[in-house]
Amino acid sequence: MLNLNAIESGYGETQVLYGLSLEAQAGRVLAILGRNGAGKSTTLKAIMGLLPLKSGEILFEGKPMAGQPFGIAKSGIAYVPETRDIFPSLTVRENLEIAAKRFGGAGADWTMERVLDLFPRLGERMDNGGTQLSGGEQQMLAIARGLLMNPKLLILDEPTEGLAPIIVKLIHDKLQDLKAAGLSMIIVEQNFGFATSLADDVVIVGKGQIVWTGSANDIKADEDAQHTWLGV
Numbered sequence: 109m110l111n112l113n114a115i116e117s118g119y120g121e122t123q124v125l126y127g128l129s130l131e132a133q134a135g136r137v138l139a140i141l142g143r144n145g146a147g148k149s150t151t152l153k154a155i156m157g158l159l160p161l162k163s164g165e166i167l168f169e170g171k172p173m174a175g176q177p178f179g180i181a182k183s184g185i186a187y188v189p190e191t192r193d194i195f196p197s198l199t200v201r202e203n204l205e206i207a208a209k210r211f212g213g214a215g216a217d218w219t220m221e222r223v224l225d226l227f228p229r230l231g232e233r234m235d236n237g238g239t240q241l242s243g244g245e246q247q248m249l250a251i252a253r254g255l256l257m258n259p260k261l262l263i264l265d266e267p268t269e270g271l272a273p274i275i276v277k278l279i280h281d282k283l284q285d286l287k288a289a290g291l292s293m294i295i296v297e298q299n300f301g302f303a304t305s306l307a308d309d310v311v312i313v314g315k316g317q318i319v320w321t322g323s324a325n326d327i328k329a330d331e332d333a334q335h336t337w338l339g340v
Contacts, residue, residue, distance in 0.1 A: 109134040109292055110155070110185075110261060115164030117154040123162065124150040126316040132261065132309075137293045139307035139324070141300070141338055147316040148296045149190060152265050156180055156187045169260075181211075184260035190269055190296075192250040196238035200230055203238065203249055207256035216258050223252040226282055244275035251282070262286070263294045268302055276302065300338060304328055312337045 110132040118124040124147045132138040142148050153159045155166060157177045166173045168183055181187070194203050208220055224231040227248040233241065241249065247267060254262055267283070268276045276299070283306055287293065297303040304310065304324045312320035312333065320333050327333060 109169060110294070111167040112151070112155070113165050113167070115151075115154055115166060116162040117150060117159045118162070119150075119159070124316050125154065127164070128313070128317055129164075130311050130318055130321075132292065132294050134260075134292050135290050136308040137287050137295065137306050139303040139310045140294065140296045140313060141303060141310060141327070142313035143337065143339060144298075146313040148313050149265055150316075151313065152187065152189075152263055152294070152296060155263065156185070181257060184258075186254035186257040186259035186262050188250045188254045188262070188264045188267065190266040192246050194238045194241075194246055194249050194253070199235050199237055200241070200249055201234040203253055204230075204256055207253045211257040218255045218258050220256070223255050226255070226285070227252050243270050244272065244278070247271060247275070247279060248282075251279075255286075259291075261292045261294065265296045266298065267295065268297065268299050280306065300334070 112128060112130050114127045114129050116123060116125050116127060128147070128151060140148050140151060150159065154161060157180045168185065173180060173183065204220060204223065212219065229245060230248055230252055233245060238246070251264070251267070267279055271279065280302055283293070287306060295303055295306060304327060307324040310322060310324055310327045311318050314337050319337055320327070
């Protein structure tokens with residue numbers, strides 16, 4: 109579904125990714141793991157066109173993908189960044205309507221009603237502004253907004269960052285529901301248990317390259333790889 113072929117990217121003169129290649133398959137969840145600074149978030153930003161490629165190519169459904177983030181989003185990829193990036197001056201309703209009006213319409217799988225069924229708490233907070241939400245509510249809103257883009261692929265960067273354990277479990281359960289519904293996902297996550305309980309496939313990034321590839325069960329059993337590349 110999504111193929112990164114020997115991509116190199118970074119920030120200005122600072123190169124972070126060195127010939128990184130990976131594949132995310134349709135209908136499956138890919139977890140990208142690695143230590144802080146390994147290049148995980150940089151990989152996601154390169155996919156979304158937020159960072160330029162120095163070399164290599166990115167293919168989505170077999171077609172070269174390049175250009176501005178909006179065009180990439182229109183192709184069917186929704187991105188939930190670590191910073192969540194909700195609009196603080198807008199209400200929950202307005203944050204959701206931005207995506208629903210642009211990417212919804214007749215026959216859309218994801219509607220306002222469906223995301224509120226998934227996250228009932230948002231239905232109780234529709235008239236509250238972004239700054240009035242807890243961290244967990246902001247994460248729910250960011251995911252709901254991504255779903256209203258009706259994506260073929262949902263990408264999440266550190267979805268549990270800074271959240272209380274009870275909210276982490278809630279987010280896990282909701283992502284498990286999305287997986288069961290067949291939504292393709294890529295998840296970057298520091299929480300090893302969270303990531304491997306959701307993932308079908310796992311890659312580990314180390315020093316800007318893929319250093320390990322396998323299934324979630326494989327990485328759970330590979331203590332050497334956990335220790336060497338994740339510090340688990």
